[in-house]
Amino acid sequence: MSDAVKPTWPRWALFFAGAAALSAIPFGLAFSHALKGAAMLVAMGVWFVAYMAYVFVGSSRLKAGRIGPAMRRYRRRLAGAMLAYCVALMGSLALLRGGALTGPLLWIVAAAPAIPILGVLVVMGLYLKEEPDEFERAVHVEAMLWGLGVVLALTTVWGFLSNAQVVPAPPLFLVFPLFCLAWGVSQPLIRRRYQ
Amino acid sequence: MKNRLKVLRAERDWSQADLADKLQVSRQTINALETGKYDPSLPLAFRIARLFEQPIEAIFQDEA
Structure with missing residues (x-):
């Protein structure tokens, strides 16, 4: 064969x-x-x-x-979290638009879209815990370290630039998508090293 | 770490996918093991040794 x-x-x-x-x-x-x-x-x-x-x-x-069973579960949970994120974000934006909210309610509504994103972190952790294939696990952990490295490098440089008022303050909500992007992009590159 | 996985697999006429199934890992894992670029954990090395009915040191060669 x-x-x-x-x-x-x-x-x-x-x-x-x-x-x-x-x-x-x-x-x-x-x-x-x-x-x-x-x-x-x-x-x-x-x-x-x-x-x-x-x-x-x-x-x-x-x-x-x-796609193994652990990955299938991960993808299903991720889809659920992302749909929840979409609903929370739209609801939060619609409620904030009115501008009538104050006090603790304002805090809760403003932070609501972050909750499903925290859920995504849990989903990622569960995947690493459930994946039976050690090589897959090693690739994902290494890719996460690359994601972390990219985020730390970019936000540190951006932070100093914004301290000096060369650029505006970094939009912190984009840190997580940036991590996911760097994680995803580094995966095929890491896999290539083992071929 | 160098290993004889490819030879042992060829002797039995198994594909990478066959070996992956028997060891319950992905085909990519078998590929990474065979190139010698990924060293298996001790439990996986024991599973491989049991499958081929050979001691671990007959399958994996430490170059030191």
């Missing part, structure tokens, strides 16, 4: 090109001012769900047969 692996990078490239095109939609909507207020919020909600569906279905087809 052959152990040759068909090159999958052209299909991955197509997948990422599609994801990049989908990512451009919210910027297009925001800059064109085509939609306003509640319509914009609903459009962003629809876009978010469509984007998630594209990423989950696309990656599961590309990884066909290579």
Whole structure:
């Protein structure tokens, strides 16, 4: 039997090109001012769900047969957390828009979108705990360290730049997506080293 | 660490996927082990040794 692996990078490239095109939609909507207020919020909600569906279905087809039970559970939990995030974010933005909230309620509503994101951290931890394949685990841990390294490097440089008022203060809510991006990008590079 | 996994597997006419199934790991793990770039944990090394019915040091060679 052959152990040759068909090159999958052209299909991955197509997948990422599609994801990049989908990512451009919210910027297009925001800059064109085509939609306003509640319509914009609903459009962003629809876009978010469509984007998630594209990423989950696309990656599961590309990884066909290579998704173990622990990874499947991780992906299901992640999808749930991301949907909860979408709902919490839209609800929070809608409630904050009125500007009528004060005191502890304002704090809770403002921080609500962070709760599902903290859930994602728990989901990541559960995956590492449940993954039976030690090599997979090692790749993920190493990729997380790269994610952490990228986040620390960028935010430290940005922090000093903003101290000197060369650039505005870093948007801290973007630290987590940056970590996820660096984690995801480093994975294929780490795997290549073991081939 | 150098190892004889590829030879042992070829002797039994198993594919990487067959060996992966028998050891309950992913095919990528077998690939990383065979290239010698990933060293297995002690429990996995024992599982491999039991599967091929050979002592660990007959499968893995420490270059020191």
